[in-house]
Amino acid sequence: MKRLFLCALATNKGAYTMSVESIPQESNNHRRWGRDLGLFTFAPQVGSGLPLWLPKGAILRDTLERFLRQEQLERGYQPVVTPHIGKLDLYKTSGHWYKYRESIFPPMVEPRSEADEHDRWTYSDDSCSAPSFREPLKAEDEGPDGEAYILKPMNCPHHIYIYKSELRSYRDLPLRLAEFGTVYRYEQSGELNGLLRTRDFTQDDSHIFVTHAQVQEEFAKVVELALFVFQVLQLDDFVARVGLLDPASSKYIGSDEAWQQAQTVIMSAVEQLGIPYSIEQGEAGFYGPKLDFLFPDALGRQWQLGTAQVDYNLPERFDLTYVGEDGQLHRPVMIHRANFGSLERMIAILLEHHAGALPAWLAPVQAKLIPISDRHLAYAQEVAAQLRSADVRVEVDTRGERMNAKVRDAQLQKIPYILVVGDKEAADHAVSVRLRSNENLGAMALAHFIERITNVIRTKNREL
Incomplete structure (x- = not known):
């Protein structure tokens, strides 16, 4: 049901024009359920796009995490935990700094000298101050001088260095690393939308390192787990979208051969599993094609939850290797994977899909x-x-x-x-x-x- 609001707007000439704005009723809005069910709140004093989870909301998050964590353990995933920040150079190597600079919070700089400290950084033992920059940084900028850190916008570079922490053998693969990792994106105020788009969110993030011979079978297992999760959560109304590169864009990295290999893996998996899908050029990640699962909110707008991506390029950028059966070094393939997408967006969709009446196993009070x-x-x-x-x-x-x-x-x-x-x-x-x-x-x-x-x-x- 919708309410229609008529608005009369004065023009410079003194005349009036009429506009009609269709505004959805709040009856099935996840923000309303968050308030009425005591799950989460927002406070302008804390900041826009930063949800505060109340006790019942924390129980809901924990229940979802424990469910997926157990399913992952049974499938051979290994839990890891990584810091909330990382060196800026980490994201230069991955390419995220150059591709998504506008969505990354400004760097925090450790000064090289006392003089630099006074210029760039206000510091005391209990300070939460961050550096301020006289001019905005552009995407192509290398960033500030000195050792710079950023709030991590994604978890993959951290997981890569867990892989690199020891010499890997083909016997170790597939290596499935999984983390409920909180990441930070500097979304513009006009783009924020309750839990559907926030500035901090927790991904059920996994990065799987496989041999070239394993990638097809492993990707199919990733998709099967995603479909199982959606079934348990009673989310049956979704669209599968294969995101490919846009030939007219220059934002992508890697060779045509690597992209074709990754695309073949994804297309074979959806065909094998019999999943209806659409193909969208320009919806790929900058390092590889991906399979996204889109779910509608109460207004019918599509939101991405689960995603699975095949990546031949970041292993090359970070010089990842494993010792093969022949005793030689080989390059692994990465699969990036999230089933919820983020806990925040998943909970928003669940609340609207179930009109607040969550399945009994998920209900904070049963x-x-x-x-x-x-x-x-x-x-x-x-x-x-x-x-x-x-x-x-x-x-x-x-x-x-x-x-x-x-x-x-x-x-x-x-x-x-x-x-x-x-x-x-x-x-x-x-x-x-x-x-x-x-x-x-x-x-x-x-x-x-x-x-x-x-x-x-x-x-x-x-x-x-």
Whole structure:
């Protein structure tokens, strides 16, 4: 549903023109759900595009991370952790500095001398100051003198140096490194959009190092994991897009041969898996073609979540090698991969896709206990303790409101299970179960309910 706003605008000549702006209602906006469900907030004093995650939002993030981390461990991924900053030279080598300078936060410079310190850097033991530059840097600039650091805009160079930290053998490959890594992009204010586009976001980032003979099979496994993740999250409405280079653009690196090899790998995988896809020239990364998964928001706008990219070029730039079966040094291939894309954007899409009613296994609060009166509070707390011991996230509503008001509030909070307890439930060691949809399941033995809810959570069932 949309509201139409008519706006009369005065012109210099004193006449008036009419414009019509179609504005979506907030009923299914992820920012509204973030506020109403107590998941996240924004504060202008902190900065635009910088979400603050509240306790329930942090639980949601942690649940998503633990789910994917376990799936990755079972598939041979190895967790790593890297710093939030890196030397500017790192991103010159990768090419990101020259290709995406306008989206990188200004460098922080360690001065070479005391004189430089006064010119470039205000420093004290408790200072959070950053350098200021008299003139804006251009994309082709080499950057400031001195040892410069930037907030990392992506994780791949850090993972590359984990690969380079020891001599690798063909027996070590595929090497699958995975990190929930927070990155920083200096998005313009007009481009920011709730959690859909922020200035800091956490990627479920993985970089896989493979031999040329392994790349086809490994890329197919990457896509299969992405499809599995979307299925579990009940995100079935997506479009697969193969992004190729734009022949008219000069932003790309590497040889035509390398690009053709990477393109062949991606096209073979989508054909093998039977995924309907579109081809878009100009949507490739600067170092290689990619497969993106686009999902609609509540307004039908497409947003990229998962991505998988084949890269023959960064291994060349960083001189990556492994010892082959013949005892000689060979060049590996990199696969860049993210299933969520970013936790922030994934949560935005999930909230709008499910209209705030997240699957029970994801819900920050999975059950709400409502004692009919104060004398039933002790039993409600006893039930809550048993649910917590079964790893169910539960709250007890101890407010002095009427029972019907408490039930309504729990439904508005999209809590999957609402458990009312009174004299009869306490006597029978039971709970009266309602769903957030207002369906009344009636009285149920507590042991039976615990079995039901834990099974729904364990199997990540769509139904309650």
